[in-house]
Amino acid sequence: MDVRQMIESITREILQSMSTPQEKKPKWLFIFCDSTAHEAFTDQFIALQNHGICHDILFLDGETSSWLGMHRIECAGAGKIIATDEYAPAPLELPKEYDGIVIPEIDLDNAARVVAGLKGSIKAEVIFSALVLGKPVLVGEDVPGIKRSDRRCLKALSLPGPYQKLFQRHVNDMKELGIEFAAQKGLADAIIRKNRVSLPNHEPGSGGQQPVTAKLLTADWVKAQSEFTEDKLVLRQGAIVSPLAMDLLKEKGVAVRYVR
Template identity: 75%
Template sequence: MDMRQMIESITREILQSMKSETQQEKREKWLYIFCDSRAHESFEDQFIALQNNGICHDILFLDGETSSWLGMHRIECGGAGKLITADEYAPIPLEVPKEYAGVILPEMDLDNAARVAAGMKGTIKAEIIFSALVLGKPVLVGEDVPGLKRADRRTLKTLTLPKPYQQLFLRHVNEMKELGVEFYPQKQLADAVIRKSMANRRSERTEAAAGSEGQVAPSAKLLTADWVKAQEEFPDGGLVLRPGTIVSPLAQDMLREKGIAVHYEK
């Protein structure tokens, strides 16, 4: 391969990668928050389902209560005067939901549930949930969880909370629901995301149709003055006609007097 062919090949690859990145940015993206770097392994099938439906996702791994990893960035939270971000490019927890369509937390524990229900911050989960709810973005949480952190289960060698703590956890869950947090079985979280994404796409298509350049005239081949008279008002975008529609001379004069622009559908 000579130099010219090599440069052409490299340029083509760069342009293709830029195109792929642009297409990727247009796709809806959700954020998964896992307790540690191994907690996501049982969700691979859900990730495949999201990918097959054109939905992207990022994964944030918790590295303790007040720190986490999003890609190569270490995110930390803390009070006044404390460390906020571990590097200059990492967002603070409150900024994280701004880049996503919604947030998914397969596991919720007693501590964070209490913080969220009380409107408190101080942990990665609590701050991200608070930010997402304030921004009006959906927060999906796994409902079939014991309320006990993975680390606590490993340390205490137990899988469930005592009954009084279970009742307390359920009260916090109900309070979280009142705040707008949605709970689904862990295996159905991806299905819930897909349903919401499909609903958003239908809504966007409907809004786009409603906000098109103007009012679409009926499918009649001839647009008459009587039809123009019958319209009480026209949208700012004017009148959109289907290809092949004929406008009568009198209707043209009336539209011109009203200042209504006429366009044809592509």
């Protein structure tokens, strides 16, 4: 076996045996009124996944209780239980783990709580915590302002005129607090745009070119590239280029640059 091939094989085995830290992906929390409200958002979840954005879903089964995975979360007053199992976070703690909060549908009651700075419901506490932490909050704008459960119970699809005006005033006040509104069908697009803006356009020495995420570049990897659009290849510091791969890059006139 050629010495270079042997070194490349050994390097590959060492890297595969090492537990390399995974690149942190952005993750957003969706809060739905019940366990069926998310079904209309399946395509949006796929779009987020295709753009490398993760998401969790919080299902509400009341004003003060919800489910995140298998953990039941409770929202109650001071001195009362706020989480029914030891692994469930309190509502105020939830935004700490996410890059943003999405509430596809908000109602008059929760909008009033948010504007007045009141707690007492899951949505109100999560929004309060996210705004205090400087996390983005995205809310669906094309909503009737009346809860899904109230619509089913009262057989009414919208609020009466005076309540509609009150709800719209609360929406305007929520915007002043920094809450963003978007159409329900465009929530995923809004999240994708926000994550693009939060990413740097370029890094020093990269000339605007996005670094390759691969940890090990082999000769096979170089051969698999149909063509190189630029005369340089930008890699993250710590990435390894095998000797055979480096020779092929030189033959193609491609220089290697490292960025942090």
